[in-house]
Amino acid sequence: MDWTPPAVAPRADAVLTARLRQRIDHLTKPLGALGQLEALMLQAGLLQGRVDPRLDAPQVLVFAADHGLAARGVSAYPSDVTAQMVENFLAGGAAIS
Known part of the structure; x- marks a missing residue:
């Protein structure tokens, strides 16, 4: 399945970007194993301005x-x-x- 997250202008915050990448890369999984989902996690964190982005009612x-x-x-x-x-x-x- 070839899916790309929608284009949204996240906040330009180098410190937050580094902290998000650190968190994503240190989850129990091989580096990059989640592909586009990792890019979506980064984008969600930048949009929300937090290292631990939240989704409403995920299941x-x-x-x-x-x-x-x-x-x-x-x-x-x-x-x-x-x-x-x-x-x-x-x-x-x-x-x-």
Whole structure:
């Protein structure tokens, strides 16, 4: 899907831009993994003038499970990581947060 955020003139604020990029880049995800969504996050922060932009009534369902594949050696991570990732989601440290 090729989607581009609408063109809106965000505030020109180098300090806020740097702080937003720092926050986006240090979420639990590979750098740039969210593609255009990261650009939208930056734009929302600049438009709102804050490092933690807010959306009204956002809704996301996140499903997590230890499905037993780690025990079979298929997963790159042990099953303990599932619980740690969910804790990270709840603490606001992941991209889904």
